[in-house]
Amino acid sequence: MNQEIFKDNWELIVGLEVHVELATKTKLFCGCLNQFGSEPNTNVCPVCLGLPGSLPVVNETAVYYAMQLGRALRCSVNRSVFARKNYFYPDMPKDYQISQYDMPTNLNGYLELPTGEAIGIERAHIEEDTGKTTHIGTSGRISGSDYSLVDYNRAGIPLIEIVSEPEIRTIEQAKAYVSELRNIILALGISDAKMEEGSIRVDANVSVRENGEDNLRTRCEIKNVNSLKSLGRAIEYEANRHISLYENGESPKQETRHWDEDAGRTRSGRSKEDAEDYRYFTEPDLVPLNPSKETIAKIDQEMPEMPSERRGKLADLNGIKSSDMTLLVERDHDAFALDAIKGGGEPEKVVKHLVNNLSSGLGALTPEALAQLVQMENKSEITSTQAKKVLGELVQRGGMPANLATELGFEVVGLNDLEKLVDQLINEHSDEWERFCSGDTKVQGFFVGQVMKSTSGQADGKIINQILNERATSK
Amino acid sequence: MNSVTPEQYQSASEIADLVATREISALEILERHLNKIEEHEKDVHAFNLVTINEARAAAKETDKLISEGENVGPLAGVPVAIKDNLCTKGIPTTASSKILEGWNPPYDATVVRKLKEAGATIVGKTNLDEFAMGSSTENSAFGPTRNPHDLTCVPGGSSGGSAAAVAAGFAPIAIGSDTGGSIRQPAALCGVVGVKPTYGGVSRYGLLAFASSLDQVGPFATSVKDAAIVHEVIGGYDPLDSTSIKQAPNSFVNEIDQGVKKLKVGIISELMGGIDGITQEVIDQTNIAVSTLSNAGAQVEEVSLPAALYCLSAYYLIAPAEASSNLSRYDGVRYGLRVDGANLQEMNVNTRTEGFGDEVKRRIMLGTYALSAGYYDAYYGKALKVRRLLAENFAELYKDYDVLLSPTSPCTAFKLGAKVDDPMTMYVNDVCTIPSNLVGHPAMSIPFGSGKDGMPIGVQILAPPMKESVMYQVAHTLEKASQ
């Protein structure tokens, strides 16, 4: 836990509920397009408009994605039953949400953070998204709005809600949990997982307790958190709010609160006097899902490598920083790195290029090309400045670095040639050489400049320095 | 004249034959029925809407197809009345509720589509108890329907309009929905045949839901064979209904004549005097049916269905619970009635308070209560367990018996207004029909004699799931004997 923020005797307790929009072609219960950015109310049909008489039919791909995620999170995949969650709200066309309640698809798993810590997953269930309500009026918020407008394009888009156990103890863990979950989802290819666009939405259940205490205290559910950064800020604000209340002899009441990014605070949410009674019951219009052992075995078999395994492979190479491993896996550049290393590229340099010089994408670059480039650098056939330029070209155009270097006129100035040049300069400028040898480092620039001049800047400054130092010590 | 039933009915199969062979045009058949409607509808009030123009256009289209040598299907030119809780594209669908004022569905219910494809002429939308909640068709926002056999009596409900339409000769076929007896009880009270198919045997897509796990769509007809023909047309798997059975049976007519020899028939003793409130004349008439079957070669025995005692209670918890959720969507936001308010919540409340009738409000509140935290286990949870007990009772009986027999309704048609003030008395009307809905089994009512008041009595035949063929055979045998 971020010790600076919280007073020593308080412990932070966080459980996260993450909603993920699945990247199916169609909605969860009808064949309408699951598509972002269409004209309002154009991706709708009787089912997702909740027209009288319409009935839901489950999208098998959505169910498959949900089971894939469940297995990736080491959950048991179970016989599941859909339920209705009843409450009135205009963004829900039926005034109930079809979700899973006491028999969800996935139960009891865990997520391993890059640090190796495991956070328990209570459940990961399937449910439908709601429509989108826009509040019209001067404030732009609900309070003070004159009226609201509803678009049902989003209604019925398949969601998975992943509910963690309240086992998160620090803000860093909370952020790492969400980004690791995102990595897993991206590895599975079941969602585009963009937090800013709302295809991943995070609600945080926050409470605090005194160190050593066993029971959980009252929690508040924080909604409207749109980035990892605001997740951290929201948790911090809320925990401190609870601590202040307790220290003033008060206690927080259990409620939903909204994170206000601009104000940097949470606000009391929807006053749902009737919300505590959702009157869940089995959705009679849908039948239970009961995946066969074969289906689950197939999912396990086809499971892509998980980020933790992928980081493990990089770790086997030694010498790669843990933060770089996480970054490579997040960017999906780890397999590329391994190929480049297998192709003869020195691990450290390969990773350095990927992390520092290739953050905006690999373009037409191949692992073989990167391997060759690193080799050329190591043999000093090319300077690091030249290497960067070649890399830029490789990303743009593809091809191999040796050919590109020639084409770009990056003449190879070999070690021998450089030594000859340096020796010649020493002879021609003996005064300066004496000064260099007696420790006047200012004249070093003079020698390097002269070599650069006669090689049109294609020599490697480091190598020149090396030669100068060798000559000086062997004098 | 206090009765408007015709001397003789023309059957759907006869009409379809005559139309297909061009002995008579679909349009002429339609006009004959429209004339009857013109003559008596003001007394009966079977319809919320007679779709004269659309019906004429459909009949002309059928005639045109026939003249072009096209195959027009088994219901060519047959006028069909549709209960007004089934969606008809572009035609108002109200569920006899004010809350759906002005709503025209943008789609046809699967059943309606299948009927059209079979060549039927849809003549209109029939009256019902609001959202199918009732047993007398008095709970309609558009006024009650009257029994064609005696206009001072109710037709039963909730599909009272459909039953009355067939009994009055307005249409040889009508479609209804049955959640706790809403096809069979009005069929019995109006002296026509009414069938509740196996749950999942006929698509519910486009049926305005009352209680989703109990609702089934089925036919009314003047003969068992006509009902079977229509059942074949509307039945079968529908990918738009998740509860639709993939191997749903839809061939009944071919085997209808097989008789009842060697069949074992059980008489449900609880519904033959075991439970209070079932009138002696109905029990007597059912006993005559028993001897008829016995004489025809069936082996008939009295059996016990112990859980039947609890069905009424279980039903009046389960059905309202599902209904309370199903009817939430009528909130004034997307379609139908809106009564304005200062804010959204007020608008919701104003709309629903003004849009729903008392019986609907009663059931919504009952269901909300049964599902609410703290009462779920005692009421709804318990009711679901009774349902399981009942299913086990039936399964046990069907090891030994092919079909079961009972009265359909505890009594003949009662007077309008007689039971409206006491919901519980009204609910008891469903006591014989509810068990089949709770377990999803098929059951049907056929007219079998009449009471002292001269009003029709119906006998109910119950069968195991997807065994409608046997049910129709038994019904057909009884029908022949009663003629």
Add this chain to the structure above:
Amino acid sequence: MSDSISSDEVKHVAHLARLRLTSEELVTFTDQLRAVLDHAKDVEALELNDVEPMSHPLPIENTMRKDIPNPMLKPSDFLPQAPAVEGGRFLVPKILGEEE
């Protein structure tokens, strides 16, 4: 066994169901609901701990559809029937009680 429904509870369920009752209606509905719930006492009294609840009448499982697009409605199919519309969206009066 709980006591039969009180008028306060009827008021509460009416609120949950977005219905308003006059004081007269409250009395009538309370009596009527009580009558039904009293009848249901026979079910409440049953000892059914070992019985599995039955939500669906028939044991169907795994009915699903392929992830294939279907034709959708045009706004002109349903918006003209909506009580209030603006810019292709459904208009509702202001929503109370979202934020403090």
